[in-house]
Amino acid sequence: MTCARFMELALYDDETGYYMVDEVRAGREWVTAPTLSPIFGRVLARLVEPGLTGRQAPMLVEAGTGGGELVRDLAYGLHDEAPDVFGDLELVPVDRSPSARQRCRDTLEEAGIDLADVDLRDTLPERVEGVLVTNELLDALPTHVCQHTEQGLAEIHLEPGDPTLAPTLRGPSQEAIMELASRFQTQLEPGLRFEAPLAAYDWYREAASRLDEGLIVTVDYGARRRKLLEDHPKGTIHAYRQGQRVEEFWYDPGRMDLTYRVPFDEIARVGEEEGLQTLVYGSQGRVLTDLGIREMASEVGAGAPLAAKKLVDPDGAGGTFRVLVQGRGVDPDRLPLASR
Ligand SMILES: C[S@@+](CC[C@H](N)C(=O)[O-])C[C@H]1O[C@@H](n2cnc3c(N)ncnc32)[C@H](O)[C@@H]1O
Numbered sequence: 001m002t003c004a005r006f007m008e009l010a011l012y013d014d015e016t017g018y019y020m021v022d023e024v025r026a027g028r029e030w031v032t033a034p035t036l037s038p039i040f041g042r043v044l045a046r047l048v049e050p051g052l053t054g055r056q057a058p059m060l061v062e063a064g065t066g067g068g069e070l071v072r073d074l075a076y077g078l079h080d081e082a083p084d085v086f087g088d089l090e091l092v093p094v095d096r097s098p099s100a101r102q103r104c105r106d107t108l109e110e111a112g113i114d115l116a117d118v119d120l121r122d123t124l125p126e127r128v129e130g131v132l133v134t135n136e137l138l139d140a141l142p143t144h145v146c147q148h149t150e151q152g153l154a155e156i157h158l159e160p161g162d163p164t165l166a167p168t169l170r171g172p173s174q175e176a177i178m179e180l181a182s183r184f185q186t187q188l189e190p191g192l193r194f195e196a197p198l199a200a201y202d203w204y205r206e207a208a209s210r211l212d213e214g215l216i217v218t219v220d221y222g223a224r225r226r227k228l229l230e231d232h233p234k235g236t237i238h239a240y241r242q243g244q245r246v247e248e249f250w251y252d253p254g255r256m257d258l259t260y261r262v263p264f265d266e267i268a269r270v271g272e273e274e275g276l277q278t279l280v281y282g283s284q285g286r287v288l289t290d291l292g293i294r295e296m297a298s299e300v301g302a303g304a305p306l307a308a309k310k311l312v313d314p315d316g317a318g319g320t321f322r323v324l325v326q327g328r329g330v331d332p333d334r335l336p337l338a339s340r
Pocket of ligand 1: 033
């Protein structure tokens with residue numbers, strides 16, 4: 001099977017998928033920006049606000065919400081800094097995993113948010129007017145993995161259940177993979193591996209087509225394709241098991257988280273093909289700094305300054321995560337960023 005099929009089963013099989021079965025394990029094993037600290041969502045609220053202001057029925061959709069921490073903290077941030085928007089806001093957390101939806105329900109209930117006002121869903125709403133946010137969703141969608149060989153382009157296939165079996169090379173399973181590689185601006189040396197995240201493109205295209213007016217804010221591991229090929233000639237897909245990085249991502253399906261780095265220029269192109277305007281693209285560190293995370297954190301006190309430092313650290317999350325903002329019908333001058 002292709003790596004994409006393997007990843008689909010390992011992460012999302014109804015009975016054994018990593019994200020589907022065990023909310024305790026899924027919730028405790030990894031730390032993401034929203035689970036690290038509420039300061040992430042509170043400051044990001046400043047970025048989403050222009051996508052919500054002035055709408056009759058503004059929607060704040062968070063896809064791949066996991067435990068719901070980000071949607072909660074965005075709501076808090078809007079409550080404090082944009083009370084007019086908050087008053088009319090509809091919260092729409094989305095996750096395909098039933099255990100994540102249960103955790104999200106618990107998080108929002110604990111925060112005192114009335115669930116009657118929340119549209120918790122397993123798929124995106126038909127139309128979005130407002131803002132659609134994701135944090136670490138695209139890198140969790142199944143990706144194909146390819147290798148350039150002396151004979152041309154090949155795709156890595158796997159035999160699940162046999163941890164000793166090395167991945168095998170076969171011809172690309174889809175025409176779209178050939179098309180993607182033909183657009184790379186880089187000389188492809190034999191042995192070079194890269195991901196072809198067709199599911200992420202499909203997901204983003206669908207999301208963009210459902211956005212009537214507003215913003216899509218995407219936060220994830222990644223970089224431009226050229227940089228990924230230069231910095232990661234062996235590809236970027238890997239696994240995490242109990243917080244430890246594992247290169248043999250095919251080992252122990254269902255017990256490990258799987259991830260790869262998102263080629264952001266290709267995601268941006270998909271959005272532009274759907275008529276969206278690219279408004280912001282930058283490192284998480286730069287964007288959060290421009291939004292004023294340090295100042296906000298020192299006002300909040302407690303653990304916030306330390307969390308803010310981690311989130312902007314150029315040698316850590318601040319450098320490896322990127323933020324892409326695309327919009328339809330939103331004046332770019334309304335975005336509160338010093339640099340774009
Ligand atoms: C890495 S977790 C990130 C959770 C959360 N956003 C955070 O940053 O803590 C990815 C989440 O996306 C969900 N997911 C994966 N594919 C999805 C899809 N097509 N639609 C909605 N949620 C999805 C998974 O179930 C999982 O909860």
